[in-house]
Amino acid sequence: MTNFAHYSTTHVSVKNLVLRWLLYAVLALFAFYYMLPLFVMVTTSLKSLEEIRTGSLISLPRDVTFQAWATAWSSACSGIKCEGLRPYFWNSVIMAVPAVLISTFIGALNGYAVAQWRFRGANLLFALILFGCFIPFQVVLLPMARLLGQMGLAGSIPGLIMVHVIYGIGFTTLFFRNYYVTIPPELVKAAKIDGASFFRIFFSIFLPLSLPIIVVTIIWQFTQIWNDFLFGVSFSEAGTQPVTVALNNIVNSTTGVKEYNVDMAAAIIAASPTLLVYIVAGKYFIRGLTAGSVKG
Amino acid sequence: MITWFEKHMPKIVLAPSFLIAVIFVYGFIGWTAWVSLTRSRLLPRYDLHGFIQYERLFDSARWDTALNNLYIFGFLFIVISTLLGLILAILLDQKIRTEGVIRTIYLYPMALSLIVTGTAWKWILNPGLGLEATVRGFGWTDFSFDWLVNPDKAIYTVVIASVWQASGFVMALFLAGLRSIDQEVIKAAQIDGIPTWRIYTSIIIPSMASIFLSAFIVLAHLAIKSFDLVIALTGGGPGFATDLPATYMYTMAFSRGDLGQAASSAMVMMMIIFAIVVPYLYSELRAKHD
Amino acid sequence: MAPILELKGLSKKFGALDILKDINVSIEAGEFLVLVGPSGCGKSTLLNCIAGLEPISGGSIVIDGRDMQNVSPKDRDIAMVFQSYALYPTMTVAKNITFGMKVRGVDKALQQEKLDYVARQLQIDTLLDRRPSQLSGGQRQRVAMGRALVRDPKLFLFDEPLSNLDAKLRVEMRTEIKKLHQKLNASMVYVTHDQIEAMTLATKIVVMKGGVIQQIGTPAEIYSHPANLFVADFMGSPAMNLIPAKVKKNGKGTQFIIENKDRDDLILTDRHASNLPEEIVLGIRPEDIGDSKLQKHNHDQVASCLIDVLEPAGADTYALMLLGGVEVTARLQAETSAIAGLPMDLSFNMDKVSYFDANTGERLN
Numbered sequence: 001m002t003n004f005a006h007y008s009t010t011h012v013s014v015k016n017l018v019l020r021w022l023l024y025a026v027l028a029l030f031a032f033y034y035m036l037p038l039f040v041m042v043t044t045s046l047k048s049l050e051e052i053r054t055g056s057l058i059s060l061p062r063d064v065t066f067q068a069w070a071t072a073w074s075s076a077c078s079g080i081k082c083e084g085l086r087p088y089f090w091n092s093v094i095m096a097v098p099a100v101l102i103s104t105f106i107g108a109l110n111g112y113a114v115a116q117w118r119f120r121g122a123n124l125l126f127a128l129i130l131f132g133c134f135i136p137f138q139v140v141l142l143p144m145a146r147l148l149g150q151m152g153l154a155g156s157i158p159g160l161i162m163v164h165v166i167y168g169i170g171f172t173t174l175f176f177r178n179y180y181v182t183i184p185p186e187l188v189k190a191a192k193i194d195g196a197s198f199f200r201i202f203f204s205i206f207l208p209l210s211l212p213i214i215v216v217t218i219i220w221q222f223t224q225i226w227n228d229f230l231f232g233v234s235f236s237e238a239g240t241q242p243v244t245v246a247l248n249n250i251v252n253s254t255t256g257v258k259e260y261n262v263d264m265a266a267a268i269i270a271a272s273p274t275l276l277v278y279i280v281a282g283k284y285f286i287r288g289l290t291a292g293s294v295k296g
Numbered sequence: 297m298i299t300w301f302e303k304h305m306p307k308i309v310l311a312p313s314f315l316i317a318v319i320f321v322y323g324f325i326g327w328t329a330w331v332s333l334t335r336s337r338l339l340p341r342y343d344l345h346g347f348i349q350y351e352r353l354f355d356s357a358r359w360d361t362a363l364n365n366l367y368i369f370g371f372l373f374i375v376i377s378t379l380l381g382l383i384l385a386i387l388l389d390q391k392i393r394t395e396g397v398i399r400t401i402y403l404y405p406m407a408l409s410l411i412v413t414g415t416a417w418k419w420i421l422n423p424g425l426g427l428e429a430t431v432r433g434f435g436w437t438d439f440s441f442d443w444l445v446n447p448d449k450a451i452y453t454v455v456i457a458s459v460w461q462a463s464g465f466v467m468a469l470f471l472a473g474l475r476s477i478d479q480e481v482i483k484a485a486q487i488d489g490i491p492t493w494r495i496y497t498s499i500i501i502p503s504m505a506s507i508f509l510s511a512f513i514v515l516a517h518l519a520i521k522s523f524d525l526v527i528a529l530t531g532g533g534p535g536f537a538t539d540l541p542a543t544y545m546y547t548m549a550f551s552r553g554d555l556g557q558a559a560s561s562a563m564v565m566m567m568i569i570f571a572i573v574v575p576y577l578y579s580e581l582r583a584k585h586d
Numbered sequence: 587m588a589p590i591l592e593l594k595g596l597s598k599k600f601g602a603l604d605i606l607k608d609i610n611v612s613i614e615a616g617e618f619l620v621l622v623g624p625s626g627c628g629k630s631t632l633l634n635c636i637a638g639l640e641p642i643s644g645g646s647i648v649i650d651g652r653d654m655q656n657v658s659p660k661d662r663d664i665a666m667v668f669q670s671y672a673l674y675p676t677m678t679v680a681k682n683i684t685f686g687m688k689v690r691g692v693d694k695a696l697q698q699e700k701l702d703y704v705a706r707q708l709q710i711d712t713l714l715d716r717r718p719s720q721l722s723g724g725q726r727q728r729v730a731m732g733r734a735l736v737r738d739p740k741l742f743l744f745d746e747p748l749s750n751l752d753a754k755l756r757v758e759m760r761t762e763i764k765k766l767h768q769k770l771n772a773s774m775v776y777v778t779h780d781q782i783e784a785m786t787l788a789t790k791i792v793v794m795k796g797g798v799i800q801q802i803g804t805p806a807e808i809y810s811h812p813a814n815l816f817v818a819d820f821m822g823s824p825a826m827n828l829i830p831a832k833v834k835k836n837g838k839g840t841q842f843i844i845e846n847k848d849r850d851d852l853i854l855t856d857r858h859a860s861n862l863p864e865e866i867v868l869g870i871r872p873e874d875i876g877d878s879k880l881q882k883h884n885h886d887q888v889a890s891c892l893i894d895v896l897e898p899a900g901a902d903t904y905a906l907m908l909l910g911g912v913e914v915t916a917r918l919q920a921e922t923s924a925i926a927g928l929p930m931d932l933s934f935n936m937d938k939v940s941y942f943d944a945n946t947g948e949r950l951n
């Protein structure tokens with residue numbers, strides 16, 4: 001950290017103390033700002049509709065009730081069906097897990113090929129693959145919808161998996177390439193002399209030392225894919241929607257009374273996997289976020 | 297003997313991904329560009345008709361609103377997120393004891409789906425039962441905060457929610473940058489008697505130029521792609537008041553069945569991003585070659 | 587007997603750039619060839635070409651009678667030790683050493699046998715279960731050599747293996763490599779930028795600069811008869827004194843007239859020299875300039891020189907003076923009577939002198 005303490009006066013002046021307290025106060029204020037929505041979501045989800053109407057936004061629930069959660073999970077209405085989030089939650093799981101694993105594996109092989117096996121045009125190839133990260137996906141929405149229709153994958157989960165893999169390869173390749181570029185090329189030379197082939201070197205030598213970047217990539221990909229809405233809403237139909245689409249349907253459904261507590265419970269359910277991943281492995285998540293941006 | 301296979305293995309391995317990029321990125325962009333030059337409605341037609349779709353696009357009042365919103369929203373979102381992120385990073389850089397916890401709190405919004413964010417803020421900013429009601433409950437009975445349903449003010453709610461989502465990330469970027477600054481320079485400045493705030497403004501902030509750039513690129517990207525948040529928070533409404541190019545495109549593509557408009561609006565989005573990202577990438581690649 | 591390694595007309599281009607030009611070297615089995623030169627001279631590239639890790643643009647590489655065109659590194663019967671050792675970081679020492687055998691499908695029992703033998707040879711048998719990150723620099727070196735040894739190759743290639751070690755360790759490991767060479771009588775090609783390593787380890791030295799061979803010879807030849815100014819200056823420590831001189835023929839032989847600071851020109855005579863141009867560079871090593879009172883050689887020439895600086899270095903004292911406009915070093919005894927700032931009579935051993943053309947730098951005698 002920028003070490004100002006080094007040359008400041010050694011005795012604790014009143015001014016310094018006041019400034020310190022001010023600093024902590026400001027930080028706490030912002031902490032409230034960031035925690036507010038989560039707090040509101042949780043408390044609202046535990047209140048009865050009655051209490052919501054009569055109470056205030058930020059008050060703690062008088063009588064804690066989990067009714068809204070039960071509804072959100074198994075009986076909330078998203079469009080015509082009223083099955084809650086459960087089936088859609090599993091849709092997201094079935095969609096996200098293969099997509100994350102496949103795109104990560106392909107990215108690893110790609111990054112390895114580009115970083116450790118210099119050949120003419122390697123960097124150009126990398127740039128062309130990387131470019132996919134930067135486009136707004138609106139620009140591929142239409143042709144993709146047509147193609148999925150022609151392939152008979154329209155509105156299917158395998159179709160969604162395919163889409164997420166295709167557009168995830170740019171990021172995963174970037175992550176692995178930046179990581180493998182820091183490994184000295186002598187390692188491959190030594191392995192070549194030992195007689196190892198391209199794939200042997202990858203599986204026996206590079207993959208075992210890739211654990212940090214594999215974790216970062218998986219967390220990043222999982223967060224992106226689980227939280228995606230655009231592809232989900234464009235390429236799925238009533239039974240195959242991911243949880244983000246179902247959540248939006250529940251919240252924005254025009255039928256019946258607005259059940260704010262159910263909405264909040266549903267939002268938390270939808271957010272919980274990525275939130276959990278963040279809490280458990282947040283350090284790696286941050287590393288993933290800053291991987292491409294700061295040093296490039 | 298070195299077989300042809302072994303010699304070209306790296307290229308063979310990269311070929312599928314390259315092919316995927318060629319078809320699904322460049323090919324698809326080409327397709328969309330082509331369709332944007334046709335009279336396609338519900339179904340795509342491939343006979344070219346010049347730029348009529350773009351003319352229709354820029355004649356449309358709704359697109360006008362969408363673009364306008366993009367400028368307002370984009371500008372506010374980028375500026376406020378950057379300032380907030382910078383300030384928070386500077387504050388956190390002051391040897392805080394609970395830094396890890398605080399950083400986790402500031403950053404967790406990035407882990408959430410924008411649908412979740414939109415849902416939460418939609419509830420908080422709910423004119424009957426949300427913030428307005430609460431503050432009124434505190435005694436300020438005249439307090440009104442109906443921005444969510446106010447056509448003129450609704451776009452600002454999108455700003456509030458998206459700043460909440462992204463400022464933590466900007467903070468993380470700046471914090472990393474602050475920490476990579478050479479301490480010797482700071483010490484030299486202190487010996488010279490320069491006050492702390494001045495050190496920040498004259499030395500530290502200017503040396504983080506590249507991070508400002510990175511943050512700008514990422515935020516601009518997020519702003520232009522903003523779709524999920526608007527759908528969840530306002531649905532594009534009231535009316536079209538919070539429409540953005542992304543929502544306009546989606547409506548044209550899947551509700552209105554006007555593929556020509558959908559394609560042309562998508563291409564315009566693409567070109568806006570291009571205008572920002574390409575110079576950045578070019579300068580980055582040039583810098584690496586030096 | 588056929589040479590173990592023959593490089594004929596080897597060249598390598600990178601685009602329009604010449605990295606290696608017309609390299610011709612050959613060594614017999616059991617020789618220790620050192621490629622030495624400053625950074626960027628192409629020595630590492632040449633080693634990589636011999637190993638098959640880099641393609642060549644022209645010429646040929648022949649190892650033990652086999653032409654290596656289109657032969658992949660693993661089939662060249664070579665082993666290589668790298669500067670950074672390049673040990674597989676996630677494998678134990680034992681696995682590092684046996685990896686190559688595993689890839690080649692060598693029988694497990696044989697693998698173990700070879701591993702044990704090599705581990706004992708290099709005294710790393712207690713380290714077999716450790717990971718590279720748990721080893722010291724010297725231990726990693728030995729593991730890298732173990733990996734090479736276990737291949738039983740025709741040729742050992744070393745790419746600056748000692749550059750990453752601290753000075754003391756470097757000297758120790760250098761001796762170990764030399765002992766290994768003698769024990770195995772193996773053929774080795776060794777790359778370094780350190781001319782001391784080259785001189786102590788080699789049976790044959792190739793001095794390179796800018797992709798071109800400057801001289802090939804034994805350490806003794808390189809030391810006493812450098813082929814040009816570059817080799818004279820680069821090899822040997824402290825460096826050879828290279829003094830500009832004017833040449834005049836007279837009855838006694840050839841006279842060399844050297845500017846002497848604030849005094850009359852220094853004149854040295856060589857009876858045996860002949861056919862030299864008017865201006866040359868005279869090369870003489872510090873140990874060949876000494877206290878005239880201790881003069882022992884027939885061909886010593888004595889001259890009075892003004893000593894600028896004295897540098898005591900333990901066993902010797904080096905005296906610096908300005909001759910011919912160039913700083914010249916003489917090696918004197920530790921208890922020398924020389925005093926900085928005062929002149930002294932020094933003797934120059936003309937038997938060991940080298941003459942170089944002032945323009946081309948080529949050796950003239």
